[in-house]
Amino acid sequence: MAAPLSRAELSAAERSLRSHIAQLASGERFLRGTLSERSSKCGKPNCHCVNGEGHKSLYLVQSHAGKVRQICVPKPLQNPVRQAVAEYQKMRQLIDEVSELQWKRFLKRKA
Numbered sequence: 001m002a003a004p005l006s007r008a009e010l011s012a013a014e015r016s017l018r019s020h021i022a023q024l025a026s027g028e029r030f031l032r033g034t035l036s037e038r039s040s041k042c043g044k045p046n047c048h049c050v051n052g053e054g055h056k057s058l059y060l061v062q063s064h065a066g067k068v069r070q071i072c073v074p075k076p077l078q079n080p081v082r083q084a085v086a087e088y089q090k091m092r093q094l095i096d097e098v099s100e101l102q103w104k105r106f107l108k109r110k111a
């Protein structure tokens, strides 16, 4: 097992990335998945959707334990869920950037 990470050995850029990750992880809701907007016809003969666009709904789609699962997001939760999905993406991107720095360190000195 490697020695624990010392902040002193990190570049200012990496320290800043890691602080941002910690901030998101402790202060934001986050949710992995993609959002899918769908519209469907309800089948009632007199409904406006017969000729129009259909009823819009928002689904959260996620792969989980090797399978795809999805859930319909009710209207009042759509904004918070969009926000949580965006926070997850942001955090994921920051983690990937830190991983890239580690990759380069590994190439240079095998550690």
Ligand SMILES: [Zn+2]
Pocket: 041, 042, 043, 044, 047, 048, 049, 050, 055
């Ligand atoms: Zn309808």
